[in-house]
Amino acid sequence: QAKSEARHSLMLFSADMNQRTEARAALEQALKHALQQGQLSLHYQPQVNSDATLSLHGVEALMRWQHPAWGWVPPDRFIPVAEESGLIHPMTRWLLDECCRQLAQWRHQGLTVPRVALNLSARSFHQPEFAQLVESALRRHGIAPGDLVLEITESVMMDTRSVTAANLERLHALGLVFSLDDFGTGYSSLSYLHRLPIGELKLDKSFVQDLSTSPTARALTLSVMSLAQSLGKTLVAEGVETREQQDWLQAQGRPVLQGYLFSRPMPATALTAWMQGHTAPVIASPLTPG
Numbered sequence: 001q002a003k004s005e006a007r008h009s010l011m012l013f014s015a016d017m018n019q020r021t022e023a024r025a026a027l028e029q030a031l032k033h034a035l036q037q038g039q040l041s042l043h044y045q046p047q048v049n050s051d052a053t054l055s056l057h058g059v060e061a062l063m064r065w066q067h068p069a070w071g072w073v074p075p076d077r078f079i080p081v082a083e084e085s086g087l088i089h090p091m092t093r094w095l096l097d098e099c100c101r102q103l104a105q106w107r108h109q110g111l112t113v114p115r116v117a118l119n120l121s122a123r124s125f126h127q128p129e130f131a132q133l134v135e136s137a138l139r140r141h142g143i144a145p146g147d148l149v150l151e152i153t154e155s156v157m158m159d160t161r162s163v164t165a166a167n168l169e170r171l172h173a174l175g176l177v178f179s180l181d182d183f184g185t186g187y188s189s190l191s192y193l194h195r196l197p198i199g200e201l202k203l204d205k206s207f208v209q210d211l212s213t214s215p216t217a218r219a220l221t222l223s224v225m226s227l228a229q230s231l232g233k234t235l236v237a238e239g240v241e242t243r244e245q246q247d248w249l250q251a252q253g254r255p256v257l258q259g260y261l262f263s264r265p266m267p268a269t270a271l272t273a274w275m276q277g278h279t280a281p282v283i284a285s286p287l288t289p290g
């Protein structure tokens with residue numbers, strides 16, 4: 001009996017494996033189609049400066065996929081599939097082009113969006129022609145290299161491949177800014193912070209979310225903020241959802257803030273209205289008595 005149970009569970013296990021492999025294959029097929037059919041889009045989330053008007057520092061582009069039957073598929077589900085299948089390469093080409101095109105369009109409309117940050121996979125840096133791809137997207141839309149921020153993770157920094165180093169150097173030489181995303185969650189060997197051209201640290205949202213309950217989160221946040229300050233790097237706190245979190249962070253320094261408190265990621269067309277609503281109270285307040 002024990003034997004048949006074991007065999008039974010083995011069968012269940014492999015049936016589950018098959019299902020998962022199939023689901024992944026279906027996702028991959030659908031994603032390929034999505035790219036060709038224009039089902040991918042970008043949403044943009046504002047990042048604000050710690051000044052009196054909470055002026056716009058920039059926006060982060062976040063990829064969105066609306067499947068006709070499945071609805072919205074979260075990036076945490078489709079990005080890993082894209083990375084494993086190699087689809088990430090055409091997707092990143094589209095991402096680069098779309099960010100530059102959008103930034104040029106906002107400026108053409110007279111909207112002051114200082115910069116656009118976009119997320120890159122470590123895989124992109126394995127392509128020898130990657131830096132050139134970025135360069136040609138910038139040139140195609142007349143965007144200055146300093147107006148694009150490339151968000152990378154510690155896995156890129158730890159990558160010892162010469163092709164990765166060459167891409168990083170070339171892009172830095174061109175004037176692009178690198179931002180270290182999800183900072184504090186990786187294997188931070190801090191030595192790469194001075195070896196490599198990082199302009200910005202993005203404190204992971206898990207720290208921000210635990211600020212009110214965890215003394216450890218507060219201590220780590222403080223040390224990351226002072227690290228950024230002493231190295232002369234911009235610090236972005238992501239995942240700011242409450243006024244308490246904003247106040248605490250601003251009592252410690254002048255970080256750039258990003259999170260639902262200011263805005264959820266939104267389509268490009270919604271940014272115009274958001275910027276009007278965002279600046280209106282600031283302009284109105286001196287005219288409003290008491």
Ligand code: C2E
Binds near residue numbers: 121151265
């Ligand atoms: P990320 O780059 O760390 O982006 C931050 C994530 O936090 C986004 O999730 C954003 O919508 C979410 N977020 C922003 N503010 C708040 C907040 O106040 N509270 C909470 N709880 N969440 C907040 P999203 O859009 O689902 O993206 C998840 C991840 O997928 C991103 O993490 C990034 O690693 C990846 N990703 C998204 N777009 C792209 C892309 O175009 N290319 C690549 N390679 N990866 C992407």
Ligand code: MG
Binds near residue numbers: 060151
């Ligand atoms: Mg990011």
Ligand code: MG
Binds near residue numbers: 181182202204205238
């Ligand atoms: Mg992040």
Ligand code: MG
Binds near residue numbers: 181182
């Ligand atoms: Mg992340």
